[in-house]
Amino acid sequence: MQHGKDGILAQTPPTDERKIRIRWLIGLSSIPLFGMVAAFGIAPGTQTQNVQVKTVVESLPVPPATSTPMASENFWREERIQRGDTIAALLSRLDVNSENIAEFLKSAKDAKTLQLLIPGKIVEARTTDDGDLLSLRYLLNSDTVLKVEKDGNSFKTVEEAAALDNRVEMKSATIRSSLFGATDAANIPDAIATQLADIFSSEIDFHLDLRRGDHFSVVYETAYNKGTLVKTGRILAAEFTNGGKSYRAIYYKDREGHEGYYTPDGKNLRKAFLKSPLEFSRITSGFSMRFHPILKEWRAHKGVDYGAPMGTKVKSVADGVVAFAGVQRGYGNILVIQHNGHYSTAYGHLKGFAKGLHKGSKISQGDVIGYVGMTGMATGPHLHYEFRVDGVQRNPLTVALPTAFPLAPKYRADFASHEKSIAAKLDLLRGTNLASLE
Numbered sequence: 001m002q003h004g005k006d007g008i009l010a011q012t013p014p015t016d017e018r019k020i021r022i023r024w025l026i027g028l029s030s031i032p033l034f035g036m037v038a039a040f041g042i043a044p045g046t047q048t049q050n051v052q053v054k055t056v057v058e059s060l061p062v063p064p065a066t067s068t069p070m071a072s073e074n075f076w077r078e079e080r081i082q083r084g085d086t087i088a089a090l091l092s093r094l095d096v097n098s099e100n101i102a103e104f105l106k107s108a109k110d111a112k113t114l115q116l117l118i119p120g121k122i123v124e125a126r127t128t129d130d131g132d133l134l135s136l137r138y139l140l141n142s143d144t145v146l147k148v149e150k151d152g153n154s155f156k157t158v159e160e161a162a163a164l165d166n167r168v169e170m171k172s173a174t175i176r177s178s179l180f181g182a183t184d185a186a187n188i189p190d191a192i193a194t195q196l197a198d199i200f201s202s203e204i205d206f207h208l209d210l211r212r213g214d215h216f217s218v219v220y221e222t223a224y225n226k227g228t229l230v231k232t233g234r235i236l237a238a239e240f241t242n243g244g245k246s247y248r249a250i251y252y253k254d255r256e257g258h259e260g261y262y263t264p265d266g267k268n269l270r271k272a273f274l275k276s277p278l279e280f281s282r283i284t285s286g287f288s289m290r291f292h293p294i295l296k297e298w299r300a301h302k303g304v305d306y307g308a309p310m311g312t313k314v315k316s317v318a319d320g321v322v323a324f325a326g327v328q329r330g331y332g333n334i335l336v337i338q339h340n341g342h343y344s345t346a347y348g349h350l351k352g353f354a355k356g357l358h359k360g361s362k363i364s365q366g367d368v369i370g371y372v373g374m375t376g377m378a379t380g381p382h383l384h385y386e387f388r389v390d391g392v393q394r395n396p397l398t399v400a401l402p403t404a405f406p407l408a409p410k411y412r413a414d415f416a417s418h419e420k421s422i423a424a425k426l427d428l429l430r431g432t433n434l435a436s437l438e
């Protein structure tokens with residue numbers, strides 16, 4: 001089977017970016033939020049028809065404005081770069097006397113990004129009454145502004161931190177076709193969709209369990225520069241209702257720096273085993289619901305088959321050691337991972353194994369161990385997954401799995417007060433969500 005669906009694989013943000021975001025959290029629950037805007041809209045009918053979308057945006061307070069004299073001695077103007085723009089044309093629209101500065105901008109090594117004249121990007125200029133340039137600002141990336149300033153008879157470039165408008169956004173949506181269909185309709189960034197799937201990955205198998213009518217609410221951080229989303233932060237809280245059962249996740253970081261997602265009563269959502277061995281992405285998200293090639297005939301062949309495009313990443317559901325990596329009759333390329341004294345997992349029909357992986361390799365939960373294929377007895381690309389207890393196949397969809405990593409008792413009170421404030425936001429979303437369904 002060839003399902004050549006083009007799509008963009010969503011990515012989780014790089015670790016260093018995540019670290020930066022942690023700072024945004026500090027004091028969130030104690031800062032009075034203002035500027036609440038509620039909106040309700042129905043997305044235009046694409047493949048995600050009739051998706052109920054509700055958006056609530058809260059703005060974190062901006063720092064108090066420093067008093068500025070009413071009569072400013074200079075002017076700020078801003079212009080958007082147009083397709084086919086030139087430096088000269090841009091400066092002319094900014095009402096800047098352009099002779100010297102145009103030359104400088106064309107030749108300055110540090111102004112290379114500006115020289116690309118990327119359409120849609122904004123350039124700001126501060127001039128004197130006569131139109132002589134004092135300084136010019138250009139957003140290089142989500143964190144940095146390039147500043148060009150007057151320096152005697154010439155100019156110089158300086159890079160400084162961008163002024164970001166940090167927000168906490170709250171959205172909810174109902175699933176009609178796929179998780180990404182719902183997040184697209186609600187205008188939720190892909191990085192948030194993958195975080196959402198990751199957070200609940202020990203509770204919900206996003207390939208097998210999603211149902212039409214499942215719904216979720218999510219509270220997450222974003223950063224804007226002049227109205228443009230430049231950064232997506234972490235999910236602060238989420239509620240996911242799957243098949244009528246609701247799960248809640250609250251982000252919490254204790255004073256020693258341990259962080260994670262917890263249930264309202266303080267249980268860690270991270271467990272020793274993931275529910276699904278398949279990487280969740282925009283492509284695999286729609287795959288199961290559109291092509292439903294999943295054979296849930298566990299009794300017949302003592303495994304679960306996940307239909308997925310060729311080459312989809314297969315992840316280890318838990319920490320362990322590779323016990324077997326090779327070919328077995330029927331299974332084709334198969335990998336067996338021993339997790340501890342009792343549990344092992346097997347992954348069959350693989351196209352290939354992860355590079356460098358061999359018997360005895362140490363594996364961590366979530367590590368990519370191979371790729372979906374159709375080796376052995378398989379009529380189409382799919383992953384054959386077995387969960388074994390003491391070497392005997394058991395149904396992973398029903399077996400009770402061990403939990404792990406509880407919240408330290410000394411942080412329970414602190415967590416409880418944090419949970420109370422963030423739960424109020426989820427309740428607000430849930431209330432409006434229910435109201436909109438009536």
Ligand SMILES: [Zn+2]
Pocket residue numbers: 301303304305383384385
């Ligand atoms: Zn199978």
